[in-house]
Amino acid sequence: MLSTWMEEINWENMWIATWETVYMSLIAVAATFLLGTILGVLLYLTDKGNMWENKPVHTVTAAIVNIFRSIPFIILIILLIPFTTFLIGTMLGPSAALPALIIGAAPFYARLVEIGLREVDKGVIEASQAMGATQWQIIQKVLLPEALPSLISGITVTGITLVSYTAMAGVVGGGGLGNLAYQEGFQRSNNDVVFVATVLILVIVFILQWVGDIWTRQIDKR
Amino acid sequence: MIQLKGLSKAFQTKTQTVTAVDNVSLSIDEGEIFGIIGYSGAGKSTLVRLLNKLETATSGEVTIEGESITSLKGQSLRSARQEIGMVFQHFNLLWSRTVAENIAFPLEIAKQSKQERNKRVQELVNLVGLEGREDSYPSQLSGGQKQRVGIARALANNPKVLLCDEATSALDPKTTDSILALLTDINKKLGLTIVLITHEMHVIRKICHRVAVMENGRVVEEGPVLQVFRKPQEHMTKEFVRQITEPEEDASEIVFNEEETGAVVQLKFLENKAEQPFISKVIRQFDVDVNIIQGKISQTQRGSYGSLFIRIKGSHEEIEKALDYLREEEIEAEVMEHA
Ligand SMILES: Nc1ncnc2c1ncn2[C@@H]1O[C@H](COP(=O)(O)OP(=O)(O)O)[C@@H](O)[C@H]1O
Ligand SMILES: [Mg+2]
Numbered sequence: 001m002l003s004t005w006m007e008e009i010n011w012e013n014m015w016i017a018t019w020e021t022v023y024m025s026l027i028a029v030a031a032t033f034l035l036g037t038i039l040g041v042l043l044y045l046t047d048k049g050n051m052w053e054n055k056p057v058h059t060v061t062a063a064i065v066n067i068f069r070s071i072p073f074i075i076l077i078i079l080l081i082p083f084t085t086f087l088i089g090t091m092l093g094p095s096a097a098l099p100a101l102i103i104g105a106a107p108f109y110a111r112l113v114e115i116g117l118r119e120v121d122k123g124v125i126e127a128s129q130a131m132g133a134t135q136w137q138i139i140q141k142v143l144l145p146e147a148l149p150s151l152i153s154g155i156t157v158t159g160i161t162l163v164s165y166t167a168m169a170g171v172v173g174g175g176g177l178g179n180l181a182y183q184e185g186f187q188r189s190n191n192d193v194v195f196v197a198t199v200l201i202l203v204i205v206f207i208l209q210w211v212g213d214i215w216t217r218q219i220d221k222r
Numbered sequence: 223m224i225q226l227k228g229l230s231k232a233f234q235t236k237t238q239t240v241t242a243v244d245n246v247s248l249s250i251d252e253g254e255i256f257g258i259i260g261y262s263g264a265g266k267s268t269l270v271r272l273l274n275k276l277e278t279a280t281s282g283e284v285t286i287e288g289e290s291i292t293s294l295k296g297q298s299l300r301s302a303r304q305e306i307g308m309v310f311q312h313f314n315l316l317w318s319r320t321v322a323e324n325i326a327f328p329l330e331i332a333k334q335s336k337q338e339r340n341k342r343v344q345e346l347v348n349l350v351g352l353e354g355r356e357d358s359y360p361s362q363l364s365g366g367q368k369q370r371v372g373i374a375r376a377l378a379n380n381p382k383v384l385l386c387d388e389a390t391s392a393l394d395p396k397t398t399d400s401i402l403a404l405l406t407d408i409n410k411k412l413g414l415t416i417v418l419i420t421h422e423m424h425v426i427r428k429i430c431h432r433v434a435v436m437e438n439g440r441v442v443e444e445g446p447v448l449q450v451f452r453k454p455q456e457h458m459t460k461e462f463v464r465q466i467t468e469p470e471e472d473a474s475e476i477v478f479n480e481e482e483t484g485a486v487v488q489l490k491f492l493e494n495k496a497e498q499p500f501i502s503k504v505i506r507q508f509d510v511d512v513n514i515i516q517g518k519i520s521q522t523q524r525g526s527y528g529s530l531f532i533r534i535k536g537s538h539e540e541i542e543k544a545l546d547y548l549r550e551e552e553i554e555a556e557v558m559e560h561a
Binding site for chain 2: 121123124126127128129130131132133134137141142145146148219221222
């Protein structure tokens with residue numbers, strides 16, 4: 001029974017789709033980490049009472065972050081079609097999903113970064129200033145290392161969201177397991193494909209969560 | 223060494239202006255431990271933060287070794303700060319770094335090579351007595367050990383001045399004593415000028431050479447610790463001095479036994495006098511009896527200081543003679559009650 005069940009699945013397509021999902025997720029996580037961290041640091045530093053206190057910059061950044069965070073992902077993909085076509089040259093395939101994935105996830109992660117940075121003890125920043133540290137030294141040697149466990153647990157949460165976004169992007173042509181489940185599974189009424197694709201997505205999510213948890217625990221010396 | 227001239231700092235809040243430091247002028251000598259005491263909110267923290275320009279003065283000037291700190295900016299301010307160590311009440315260590323890495327932090331800021339850093343860190347670890355704990359994280363240390371890391375870190379770049387803002391206020395009495403002993407040791411060994419802030423008089427008594435008393439942003443009294451202890455001029459100072467010189471109760475609360483005869487006298491004595499057998503001399507030389515009611519002697523950096531309540535019994539004349547003798551010996555004798 002199991003063998004007949006397996007026969008319905010094109011395993012080669014399944015593996016290609018899995019790697020496409022892993023590829024999209026990894027690139028998107030890396031880029032989101034970078035962009036989100038920069039945005040989060042900017043949000044934090046320009047906030048009231050902090051090093052670069054600047055109300056206009058803070059308000060504008062916060063507004064952009066909140067707007068992009070609030071747009072449903074599926075709508076964001078459609079809104080970004082002209083931008084993606086301009087950037088990648090096509091709307092199809094895993095690379096075409098990246099701009100939407102990153103723009104969708106970075107603002108969410110930026111908020112998590114900002115929250116993590118706010119938890120850094122103000123006294124430690126003051127001590128660094130008293131030692132004659134430059135602003136760049138404070139960001140690089142104090143703020144980011146002290147907030148690192150929050151940054152890592154935050155990117156884990158964001159990464160899991162990104163995996164589910166890749167599935168959504170797949171439905172509108174982005175490739176990966178979501179695309180496979182929709183094209184070969186749903187449209188051809190092949191439930192086995194939908195089932196296996198779902199399991200594989202879950203496995204990716206669990207591995208991500210597991211690595212993130214171990215890493216966070218290892219660097220958290222509080 | 224450190225000069226404060228007409229230094230003021232006002233904070234503008236939504237509803238009012240708070241003058242945290244109000245026209246303070248002080249002169250702190252090289253190599254001394256200078257204490258600043260005051261209740262919470264007196265403006266002590268703001269005052270020390272003005273010394274390394276963590277706060278910008280509203281008016282007045284701070285100079286350290288002739289250099290005007292108040293007018294420094296940018297890189298020259300950062301360089302000047304590297305020569306002023308600071309120790310905090312809540313240690314302010316980086317929890318993500320080990321003891322050795324925390325101590326190396328100011329050396330990294332000063333762009334020292336890894337080799338120089340490692341050598342200096344080891345010297346400092348030895349100086350503050352943390353051998354064997356180099357690879358521990360702050361969360362694995364006791365409060366006293368954390369403060370030792372804080373002190374080592376503050377000394378890393380060989381500063382000229384060490385600022386201590388309530389450095390012992392988060393510690394238990396025994397740990398406080400060990401940290402104070404460390405500070406005295408560093409002061410003697412390195413000839414370092416220390417400015418120490420506290421709300422506890424026994425900290426001043428144990429390690430300071432001179433003290434300034436702050437109230438509402440102003441320095442109300444200032445002088446050598448022993449002099450301030452012996453002859454406090456201001457109400458605020460008297461309150462602080464009473465924290466440690468008066469035995470449990472205030473003089474007025476001593477129960478004078480009505481049945482007893484003779485006079486109750488409070489003696490205040492200074493330095494070596496506390497170690498002299500003046501009571502037995504009084505008994506031997508005059509026809510009086512002496513009962514000790516209560517007393518306390520405190521050690522300071524420059525000698526001892528004490529206060530003793532006694533009851534002298536005898537003829538009026540003999541008592542007067544005995545008191546005159548004590549006064550000649552430079553012991554203050556104040557008659558509290560005559561029978
Ligand atoms: N950043 C600030 N903004 C407004 N008021 C402040 C600020 N820092 C200190 N103050 C006020 O200045 C006064 C002195 O504070 P502080 O120097 O911390 O006193 P202390 O260290 O003696 O307890 C207090 O009334 C405090 O509320
Ligand atoms: Mg204070």
